[in-house]
Amino acid sequence: MKAKRPHVALASLAAVAAAAAALVAVSSGGASSANASATPSGSITVWVDAVRLPVAKLYVKTHPKVHVKIVLYDGDGNGATTMQTKIQLWNRAGKGWPDVVFTEQANDPVWMAQAPYNFAKNLKGVFPASLIAGWPAPSLSQCTVNGRLVCLQDNLAQEVLYVNKKLMTKFGYQVPKTWQQYAALGAKVAKEHPGYIIGTLGDSYGHWLYLWPDSCPISQVVAPNTVRINSADVHCTRMAKLLDPLLANKSVSTVTIFSPDFAKAYGGDDDKILLMPGPTWYAKDIFGGTLKVPAGEMTAAMPLRWNNEPLTTGQVGGGPWVVSDHTKNVAAAIDFVKFSTTSFAVKRKPGPLSPGYPSYGPAATLWLKNLNRDPYFAAPPGAAMKAAASLVWKGWSMVTYPDQPVWSNSVVTQLVAGKSLSDQLSALGSGLSNNAKAAGYKVVSK
Amino acid sequence: MRGLRVPRGAAFVLAYLPFLILFGVAPTIYALDLAFTDANGGWVGFHNFVRTYEDFRFLPAFKHILLYTVVWLGALMVFVVGLALLLHGRANRVSSAYRFLFYIPGALAGAAAVVIWLFMLDPTVSPASFLLHHVLGADIFAQSIAPGNLPYIFAMIAFWTGAGAWIVVMYGALNTIPPDLEEAARIDGAGAFTIAFRLKLPLMRKWIAYMLILSFATGTQLFVEPELVQHASFGLVPDTWSANQLAYQIAFRYADFNGAAAIAVDLLALGLVGALIIVTRSGLFRTEDD
Numbered sequence: 001m002k003a004k005r006p007h008v009a010l011a012s013l014a015a016v017a018a019a020a021a022a023l024v025a026v027s028s029g030g031a032s033s034a035n036a037s038a039t040p041s042g043s044i045t046v047w048v049d050a051v052r053l054p055v056a057k058l059y060v061k062t063h064p065k066v067h068v069k070i071v072l073y074d075g076d077g078n079g080a081t082t083m084q085t086k087i088q089l090w091n092r093a094g095k096g097w098p099d100v101v102f103t104e105q106a107n108d109p110v111w112m113a114q115a116p117y118n119f120a121k122n123l124k125g126v127f128p129a130s131l132i133a134g135w136p137a138p139s140l141s142q143c144t145v146n147g148r149l150v151c152l153q154d155n156l157a158q159e160v161l162y163v164n165k166k167l168m169t170k171f172g173y174q175v176p177k178t179w180q181q182y183a184a185l186g187a188k189v190a191k192e193h194p195g196y197i198i199g200t201l202g203d204s205y206g207h208w209l210y211l212w213p214d215s216c217p218i219s220q221v222v223a224p225n226t227v228r229i230n231s232a233d234v235h236c237t238r239m240a241k242l243l244d245p246l247l248a249n250k251s252v253s254t255v256t257i258f259s260p261d262f263a264k265a266y267g268g269d270d271d272k273i274l275l276m277p278g279p280t281w282y283a284k285d286i287f288g289g290t291l292k293v294p295a296g297e298m299t300a301a302m303p304l305r306w307n308n309e310p311l312t313t314g315q316v317g318g319g320p321w322v323v324s325d326h327t328k329n330v331a332a333a334i335d336f337v338k339f340s341t342t343s344f345a346v347k348r349k350p351g352p353l354s355p356g357y358p359s360y361g362p363a364a365t366l367w368l369k370n371l372n373r374d375p376y377f378a379a380p381p382g383a384a385m386k387a388a389a390s391l392v393w394k395g396w397s398m399v400t401y402p403d404q405p406v407w408s409n410s411v412v413t414q415l416v417a418g419k420s421l422s423d424q425l426s427a428l429g430s431g432l433s434n435n436a437k438a439a440g441y442k443v444v445s446k
Numbered sequence: 447m448r449g450l451r452v453p454r455g456a457a458f459v460l461a462y463l464p465f466l467i468l469f470g471v472a473p474t475i476y477a478l479d480l481a482f483t484d485a486n487g488g489w490v491g492f493h494n495f496v497r498t499y500e501d502f503r504f505l506p507a508f509k510h511i512l513l514y515t516v517v518w519l520g521a522l523m524v525f526v527v528g529l530a531l532l533l534h535g536r537a538n539r540v541s542s543a544y545r546f547l548f549y550i551p552g553a554l555a556g557a558a559a560v561v562i563w564l565f566m567l568d569p570t571v572s573p574a575s576f577l578l579h580h581v582l583g584a585d586i587f588a589q590s591i592a593p594g595n596l597p598y599i600f601a602m603i604a605f606w607t608g609a610g611a612w613i614v615v616m617y618g619a620l621n622t623i624p625p626d627l628e629e630a631a632r633i634d635g636a637g638a639f640t641i642a643f644r645l646k647l648p649l650m651r652k653w654i655a656y657m658l659i660l661s662f663a664t665g666t667q668l669f670v671e672p673e674l675v676q677h678a679s680f681g682l683v684p685d686t687w688s689a690n691q692l693a694y695q696i697a698f699r700y701a702d703f704n705g706a707a708a709i710a711v712d713l714l715a716l717g718l719v720g721a722l723i724i725v726t727r728s729g730l731f732r733t734e735d736d
Contacts, residue, residue, distance in 0.1 A: 078680045085698040116701045202588065204680040254588070256680055260570045261586040401699075408681035409593075416588040416682075434502040438700070 040332035043067035044099040047083075049075025049319075052102045052154070054352045055340050062345070066332045075104035075319065078204045079402030083108060087119050090326075099327040100336050102154065104319045109143060109151035111400040112322055120150035121323040127152065127334055131342055134361040136389065142398055143320060151320035152341055155356030156364075157279040158388040159209055159303055159314040162287065164274050165378035166297040167196070173274070179214070179304045182275070183242050189274060190249035197266055198275040200253035201243065201421065202412055204404040205316045207428070209277045212314030212396050214239040214306055218432055221397035222444065227436050230445040231429030238306075240421040247421060254415040257286060267291035277304070279316035280385050281356035284376045300381030303388050312393035318359065350374065357385055364389075401439040406431040474714065480707030494708035498696065503686040504709075510597060511688050515665035518601040522661055526609050527654060530616035531642045545617060549610035559607045560674045567591060567599065591679055596687065600671045612657050619653040620646060655728035662724070663717040669694070689713055 046068060048056050056070045076083050083103060090096045097119070103109075112120040123132070127149075132140070135152065143151040163175050171193060176182040186198050201210060211218065216236035220228040230236075246252040255262045266272045271293045278286070283300070287293040303313035321337045323330075340346060347354045347363035349370035358364045364386075372380035410431045411424040433443045484490045498504055529548065533541040551559065568587040569575040584590040591599065623646060631645050672687040686692040689709055697706035725731060 074677070078677075079685075080677065081685070081695065081699045088698055088701055255586055256588075258680065259587060260568065261588070264570055405681040405685060408679075409684045412588070413593055413682050416586070417592060438501065 039063075039065050040329070040335040041065040042329045042332055043069065044327070044329050044332045044336060045069040045071065046100040046102075046336060047071045047073055047086075047098045048102045049073065049077065049104055051075070051104075051355060052319075052340070055346050055354075056336075058346065058353065059336055059339050063335070063339075066335070068336070071098065075102065076108055077104045078408070079105065079404040081402075084111070084117070087112070087117050091117070091119075097324045097326040099324050099329060099333040101322045101324065102319060102340075103322065104317055105402060106142065106153070106157075106315075106318050106320060107398040107400070107402065109320055109322055110145055110398045113145035113148060113150040114400070119322070119324060119326075120145075120148075121325040121327065121330075122148040122150060123152060123323060123334075124149045126323075126330060127337070131338065131360070134342065134363075135359055136361065138390075138392060138394065139318070139359050142318075151322045152337060153318045153320045153359040154341055155281060155318055155354070156359045156389055157281055157316045157318035157356060158385065158392050159213060159277055159279050159316065160300040160381070160384045160388045161303055162273075162276040162278050162282060162381075163299055163301045164271070164293070164297050165299050167271075167274050171274070175301050176275070176304060177302070178308075179239070179242055179306050182304055183246060185275070186246040186251035187249065190246075190251045193274075194250070196251070196272045196274050197253045198246070198251050199277050200255060200257060200262070201247065201415055202254040202256045202262075203258070204256065204408045204412070206412065207403070207407045208314045208316050208396075209279075210243060210314075211236055211239060212393060213277075213303060213312055215312055215393045215395055217395060218429065219397055219399055219403060220395050221399065225440065226442045226444055227397070227399055228444050228446065229429055229432050229436060231425040231432070232445075236425055237422065240425055244420045244422055247415060254412065256412075257291065263291055267293060269294055271297070277314075279318075279356075280388075281317070283355070283371070283381065284350055284374060285355040288376050295376045296378050298381075299377050299379040300384040302384050303391060311391055313388050313391045315392045315396070318356070357389070399436065399439070399441065401435045403432055403435070406435055477707045477710045477714070480704050481711045484704055485702075490704075494704045495712070498692075498705045498708045498712075501692070501696075501705075503684070503692050504689075507686055507689045507692045511666050511668055511690075514597040514600050514668060514688075515662060517597055518604050518665050519658060519661055521601060521605045522609060522612065522657065523654065525605070526612045526616055526657070527647070527650065529609075530613050530620060530650075531646060533613070533617055534620040534646070535638055535642070541617070545610075545614055547610075548613045551606050552608060552610040554607065556607065556670045557674060560603060560671050563599075563603045563606075563671075564675065564678050588679065588682055591675060591682060593683075596672070596675075596683065599675075600668060603671050604665070604668075608661070615657070616650065616653060619650050623649050651728055652730050655724050655730045658724050659721045659730075662720040666713055666716050666720070 040063070044066060046056055048070060050072060053070070053072060056068065060068045060070070074080050074082050083101065087097070109120055111117055132149070136156070139153045139156060140149065143149055143153060161175075168175060173185060173188070174181070176185050182198065189196050189198060200206070203209070207218070214235050216231070216239065217233050218229050218231050218236065222228045243252060247254065253262070253266070255265070267290075269292070271291065273291070273293065276282070287298045288295070303311065305311040321340060323333045323337060327333045341358070342360045342363060344363060344366060347358040347360065348366050350367060354367060358367050368382035368386060372382040406428065410427045411421070414424050415421065436443050481494055482489060482491065484493075533544055536544075554562070566572050566574060567578065567590040569578045569585055569590065570587070572578060578584045578590055582590055582595055584592070627645065628641060631641050636644065667690050668688040669690040672683055672691060673685070676683040676685050676687065686695050690713065693706040693709040696702050696709065
């Protein structure tokens with residue numbers, strides 16, 4: 001009686017997962033041409049999200065000696081707990097672990113590397129050190145848990161300001177350089193061109209786009225297992241105050257860009273997006289793909305700064321690859337991650353294989369060159385992205401619990417109902433504190 | 447005669463018994479064991495219950511499911527019984543066509559039905575967008591699923607998928623009423639309305655109680671609807687909206703199977719208390735000669 005409904009849920013989820021796995025379970029079959037003996041062989045299982053699927057399939061195609069089983073899953077997106085669930089079940093069963101996992105949650109490796117999960121393998125000494133040197137230091141530090149390198153980021157996701165050059169020129173507007181100019185422009189847009197927007201707070205990561213760049217301390221690990229959460233800090237409140245009028249005059253939306261509502265209202269040939277703070281992976285993929293903004297309109301500008309204070313920006317994801325500590329085929333698992341993150345076949349240009357800014361430096365250089373050449377953009381967006389890569393505020397730490405659900409269900413639901421952001425900050429703070437405490441953190445405000 | 451009835455009934459029960467023990471009784475005992483012990487198997491009394499009760503998500507989750515269950519049971523009682531009574535008064539062909547129509551949504555598996563509702567609730571694609579606009583004041587999906595609407599929306603989904611089957615059951619119940627009773631009432635001058643409410647309704651009481659007991663348990667164990675809506679809305683709905691979801695999160699996010707078992711036992715107790723109240727109030731197990 002007790003477990004009746006979850007069983008239904010689990011059974012249907014399992015059925016969906018099995019069907020998905022069956023759909024994408026591709027194997028290379030018998031390899032005929034024997035290469036050098038150093039080539040990895042044997043079989044591995046990799047779990048990826050939909051975005052990483054083409055890369056995994058390419059690996060299968062180009063590595064006939066390795067038998068790869070690909071399992072498609074939700075990538076733990078938006079704070080889902082699929083991997084937590086799975087790893088616990090594998091740990092309980094004592095078998096079944098995949099060899100390589102990709103997760104959309106940049107914070108996932110933090111819990112994967114610790115008890116009771118103990119899933120992530122230390123890549124130091126296993127992954128070629130010469131290649132690791134190609135990752136920027138902040139990215140490696142984000143992947144370092146208790147001194148062990150437990151993941152490698154697939155892409156960097158620094159925030160820039162996307163600009164619709166065509167519309168901005170048409171309306172005679174200047175691209176803002178500061179949040180103050182941004183707010184002033186919002187007031188003007190609402191008056192002169194109602195219906196057009198300069199951003200949205202409705203995404204599950206809205207706080208990473210608007211509170212992170214102003215160094216709002218609501219996810220700051222200050223000591224082992226101690227996190228500073230203070231949503232009443234001036235760096236949170238002043239940004240909320242700046243955004244409140246923009247929400248009220250609707251120049252900043254409260255709808256997520258991934259919803260059909262958003263695409264219908266602001267996308268398409270007559271798109272109404274003037275400006276949009278967003279991560280590097282938006283680029284052509286989101287504007288050209290999801291939102292169908294025509295070519296020759298968008299480009300990227302430097303992230304916004306607060307008056308004349310030092311410039312810092314936010315980050316949205318930058319999903320990492322994690323190798324299982326239980327893998328029996330280290331060579332193939334490492335080779336797979338190496339291929340996915342550093343090979344030019346995958347990372348050389350923006351596209352389905354590499355929508356985001358490559359975290360591996362040499363690949364990023366090539367990727368940016370090709371990005372700048374892409375006729376989709378009204379002007380080369382690469383320079384701003386490159387500059388923003390080193391500007392991500394470091395005071396926002398990765399923690400074991402996901403913070404997006406708190407932002408979504410305690411803040412976005414209220415913004416959608418027409419409330420102000422300032423009024424939601426205390427709920428955001430207490431929601432995050434509750435989650436932090438439930439995850440075993442000590443919460444401090446200073 | 448009485449001695450023979452037991453083994454004869456046992457033949458029917460035996461086929462089901464292994465499944466009941468394997469998937470019903472054994473997991474319940476396992477949950478009870480987990481709920482009163484810690485991760486190492488040591489006895490901890492009510493510690494897990496106190497601990498989970500103090501969780502910041504515990505009370506909201508139980509408030510949500512209680513409100514949802516009340517709304518849903520109310521709708522079931524009024525509409526299922528009402529529709530069954532209406533159908534029973536109709537000509538057989540008309541009534542069987544309607545019974546079939548009511549039953550169709552229930553033929554969809556739970557998760558699939560919820561996916562349909564995700565479209566129904568999205569004003570940009572919903573055929574009922576005018577209703578969403580006028581009743582819920584929603585022009586976008588995020589407004590349709592505003593926190594205050596959720597218990598009603600989930601109740602609506604559950605009603606839509608489950609009511610048809612109960613209408614069929616109730617209709618069957620009505621068929622057991624001897625026609626002479628109805629005829630006698632009519633001769634005594636009772637109209638259709640009086641027959642439905644003074645004659646048929648009291649005779650259906652036990653079936654209604656049966657429906658309420660089963661529905662009360664499934665209602666408090668709500669899981670699929672909020673879970674799918676949570677995923678579809680990118681987290682606008684908390685992943686611990688219902689008590690069952692909270693148990694799931696505690697088990698799998700925090701690796702705390704004992705805490706999760708405590709919530710499961712809470713739900714079991716809630717279901718038992720609900721059933722006890724309904725049984726004693728409706729005289730469900732009272733036999734004719736009592």
